[in-house]
Amino acid sequence: MGLLKTLLVGRPNGLRAQLRGILGLTKATSEGSPSTGEKGSTPPPPNSPTHEPAEKALRLNKEAPRDVTPPAGYEVVLHKDALEPGKIIEVIIGGTAIAVARVGNEYFAISNKCPHADGPLGEGTLDGHIVSCPYHGWTFDVRDGACKTNPYALVPSYPVQVVGTAVCVKM
Ligand code: FES
CATH class of the missing domain: 2.102.10.10 (Rieske [2Fe-2S] iron-sulphur domain)
Structure with missing residues (x-):
């Protein structure tokens, strides 16, 4: 089952996982996805308290x-x-x-x-x-x-x- 899942959704730190993170489609999983806080290049999901919408950033200026x-x-x-x-x-x-x-x-x-x-x-x-x-x-x-x-x-x-x-x- 693990191999089938890897084939379908990709590795937890693979390219597809990174793209999901960039697009805000990342779900928290117990398998070390980017949203678990691992060091990686993916941004936090949109509902994360650290995520600031672009509109707010503009207002700060x-x-x-x-x-x-x-x-x-x-x-x-x-x-x-x-x-x-x-x-x-x-x-x-x-x-x-x-x-x-x-x-x-x-x-x-x-x-x-x-x-x-x-x-x-x-x-x-x-x-x-x-x-x-x-x-x-x-x-x-x-x-x-x-x-x-x-x-x-x-x-x-x-x-x-x-x-x-x-x-x-x-x-
Ligand atoms: S509160 Fe009724 S018109 Fe303003």
């Missing part, structure tokens, strides 16, 4: 700059290239969640908390200057926090300045 001194009262919240035009993101500053939006090359910041039922506006969709709450669709203007769905609702908006590569928000 766009961390909020630490070498920028923000204007008085402002805090650096993110790298200006960390947010593509037409996108909105949730950022935690001093324990408070805010939503930072980019429209063209302008940045805006409003509260992350929808007044309807606490929906996370930073997870909403942005259309021009209008963000739609992901929960029930109320819409807000990211320039001033005005609610377009309910004229009596409003979310706080915060001044934003870009200094070098840093997006800075005054809370």
Whole structure:
């Protein structure tokens, strides 16, 4: 049976095993596969805690700059290239969640908390200057926090300045 298995799936450290490892198809076995920690050239499987998706690696290159001194009262919240035009993101500053939006090359910041039922506006969709709450669709203007769905609702908006590569928000 061992010979038949070797013929069908290859040796534990053979070329086919290495290809399975590269493609993330490796299963942990008791026969010394690459996922058991043996020294080899195969990367860890995708669900391994040491495996970092390429997307995360890209984000690490766009961390909020630490070498920028923000204007008085402002805090650096993110790298200006960390947010593509037409996108909105949730950022935690001093324990408070805010939503930072980019429209063209302008940045805006409003509260992350929808007044309807606490929906996370930073997870909403942005259309021009209008963000739609992901929960029930109320819409807000990211320039001033005005609610377009309910004229009596409003979310706080915060001044934003870009200094070098840093997006800075005054809370
Ligand atoms: S929580 Fe935002 S629309 Fe309902």
